[in-house]
Amino acid sequence: MIFWRVLWSMVGKDLRIEWRTKQLFISSLSFALLLVFLMGLVLYGSSNMTHFADAGLLWLLIMMAGLFSLNRQDDKERWDGAIYGATMVPTDRSVLFYARVMSHLLFVVVMEVVLVPLYSVVLGTSIQLAWGPIILVLLMGTLGFVAVGALLTSLALTSSLREILVPIMIFPLSVPLLLGVVEVTSSMLQGNWGKGVWWAVIAAYDILFLVLPGLLYDFIAEV
Amino acid sequence: MIFWRVLWSMVGKDLRIEWRTKQLFISSLSFALLLVFLMGLVLYGSSNMTHFADAGLLWLLIMMAGLFSLNRQDDKERWDGAIYGATMVPTDRSVLFYARVMSHLLFVVVMEVVLVPLYSVVLGTSIQLAWGPIILVLLMGTLGFVAVGALLTSLALTSSLREILVPIMIFPLSVPLLLGVVEVTSSMLQGNWGKGVWWAVIAAYDILFLVLPGLLYDFIAEV
Amino acid sequence: MNHLLELVGVQKSLGHRSVLNGADLTIDAGEIVWMVGRNGSGKTTLIKVAAGMSTPGKGTVLWFGNRPSSRLRSRIGVLLDESFLYGELTAEENLLYYAKIYGLKDARKQVHDGLEQVRLHRDKHVLVKAFSKGMKQRLAIARTFLHQPEVLFLDEPYDGLDAASSQLLTFWLENLQKAGAGILLVSHEANAFRELPVRTVKLAQGRLIEGDSQ
């Protein structure tokens, strides 16, 4: 009960900040668009890229955008110690983690709504399958990344190693997930659902990184 | 005289900080390496990529690494207003710009020493020409990016969107330079020096963005 | 009855420095403990440990006779040099956020009252990042008092406050004390609260010494 109330307040606060600084969303989006655009410019003519590469670049892009969003939120919460206030919540501190995951997920998904169609237009990738499965894999993949990212930023919350740890750890930690989503997405570009094992990897990631932090959080966040 | 003394003190201070926070350098490097590695992973099999795309991805990588370094230094200088102290220098404030350019150039060049050979190994690109010209274009291109970046970070000094605006301004402003270095580099991958006009674009960028800020800087640094 | 706060043999190292070295302290209801000590003696560190924001290396911290727990957290309030406020939210939104987290009834009314008490009601729609130093400090004070905590940790609360606000703060502290709260107050500015009945402790060499004032 208290948990949900606090969770809800936190996500509401994040959304309010995002809404307040719409410019920030616009600029994150522009940044991602620019990356798409530069990739287009640079890969122009290499249209004989494999589907795997197509899907891979898309996911790298999404990861970069997600990392950006993580850093931004981290900055906001570190301003004048705002985040320490939130550690005084009268409930389990894992609420901090879940609030983070929810806000990020929303943020990145909204970016994807613009990015993905644009990417497919700019790089001339045509999608052979219904949008349903694509959306499913996008959601599941994004959730996985976001959870890994939120865990790492919270882990390194008070550590001065934060700037060092997060970028270094986030990529290796999500390589299996990345492989999974890229495999599945590239299958989809060819018109089928992809191997079950990859779906299992993705689902395992989502579950693992949503459950584990809830159990461990009170040990890793100070007191 | 005073100008050089101040410039030298500033660069010295930057190097000292870099040296002190070696972990941070390592983390930037690891981040870039991981990106190379992930690109390798993702583009694996697309070995029929054009030389243009090869060169383009390398330069995008260098730009991202440079951006990382810019942001980091910016963080350091913003800590408790450190940078405002430096605006009290008893000489022309453009010294701030030139000091920045020098420190960044050093930083990014050291990264390139690791990144470039690795990139060519990971992506299986073989370089057909002597290293001399490659080094020349790397240096000139990096100088151009770094100069644009240093100017823009100073412009965005007091902007609340700083971290995200700088990349948005840097990428478009350096597209001609990017095209130039990518064209030249891809020619080199095929064994020749590339068209003169591209060299001219690169040189023009270097000169323009080293001279212009010197003239305009006193307007943007306060008073 | 239990002490509101009890520290026993608290030890804490930061970097290579052992900052706290077996510090003991108890605070009872209706007590204001004024902690003095030179710059760098570890007062802020002690507050962080006592407030559960930092784990002690050795020793125990007890709140209301129990180990710190999430349930008890809503009965303590902390004011540090950092304001714990979001720069991108307005003054009112910041307080509302904390009111919701603590699950206050009548959140709007309480926030309104809080803002009026620190005389920020005219600036309630201004983003906190545009606040002056003293305005931010006042809002942080309102934030600390919002959920009517029973134990208060105040690290240099008078910093940046103008004369009128200083008097107000002293007045509130007096009231809180009468209402039975326990207050741990760090301040170099003895004049601001010279009328309050305080118990002085001095932090030196990582230990707390009772009664020594300067």
Next chain:
Amino acid sequence: MNHLLELVGVQKSLGHRSVLNGADLTIDAGEIVWMVGRNGSGKTTLIKVAAGMSTPGKGTVLWFGNRPSSRLRSRIGVLLDESFLYGELTAEENLLYYAKIYGLKDARKQVHDGLEQVRLHRDKHVLVKAFSKGMKQRLAIARTFLHQPEVLFLDEPYDGLDAASSQLLTFWLENLQKAGAGILLVSHEANAFRELPVRTVKLAQGRLIEGDSQ
């Protein structure tokens, strides 16, 4: 002779607020001007404009009778809430950096003396990011005084200082004044320097009023 500092009709807006609105002020050699004003009245903003860190919207700022210029910058010193120090450098390195920028002769000796005066010589090899609030403030004071400026802008210099350091600061200010420096002092803490002969000005509604103290 020229005034050390002269502000004429200074106007400054931040966001949608017009903070300064035709502020006039002169400071002569050997004068300490104590500026008071409520929280948020614009004292810090005024200091930033007067010190050349921010451009006035209208009005003029004169240093030693001239427009601010890079040459004159080395004759003024500014202390704000932000310390202008690098967290990743040690105390000594920070001061050495500033000594070099200002081209001081005997940089090492001067830095050594500065550290000793603010009693930080034992912590000179500690990174500033590990400093306590008061230690950082003391180092910032040393930084401000390092190049022996003739005009000093001090925004709440007593904040965070322990009793001993406060007394020292007052002592220095007295000496500087005798040596003919001009000082603009903002502080809510009148007790710390009650022995100093100050001229009081009050900032209210964006204007400066002479002589009004509270």
Next chain:
Amino acid sequence: MKKWQWTLVALLGIGMIISQYMDFIASPPEAQMGNVVRIMYFHVASAVVAFTAFGVTALLGLIYLVRKKWIWDQLARVSAEIGVVYTTFVLISGSIWGDAVWNTWWTWDPTLTTTLILWFLYLAYILLRASIADRERAAKVASVYGFIAAIDIPIIHQSVTWWRGIHPNVITAQGFNMPPIMVFTLLFSFLVFLGLYSVILWISTMMAKDRDELSDLRELARNALAKYDERVGS
């Protein structure tokens, strides 16, 4: 507004109607493209306005740096904002046109690429200004940035000759390579578009001025309230 200003606006209105008539009825369809060519009058005129607007921004920015008069800065700001809107028009109309004649919405032709860059550059200009609280600093920074960003305009214009792309280039030093009636229609739409630009620039700047006065008034009210508080408080 004064009477002569109303007259000018009315004239502009009439001009716009005439321009529509010439675009859609008086001018002929083109040999290969047919009626699609009519997009040109909108497309090219929008590009002309965008270039003009950014040019004005750069110029007024420099004037501001020297003169420090608030009005120059406001004009520069508004001009850049209008420019972004018209660049968006260029991009949209070009894409529609491209879909019709090249069978693709987008391609990495140099002219197209540099135009997109232009759009990003001035979007950043707007964001940069909006995110700096200090008015004087925002003005100075924007002036310098606006000047640098304007370098892209000659690059776009020269892109056709420097790099070989597929985007047409009919306006050359030798003149217009098209029938006189089309040239006339095109020139007339330039005139009307530039007229509209001037009107928007003027009105928006007036609005900025009003907004400023309003915030001054608000400040007065604030001060009065503060005085009241003080009296009641003590």
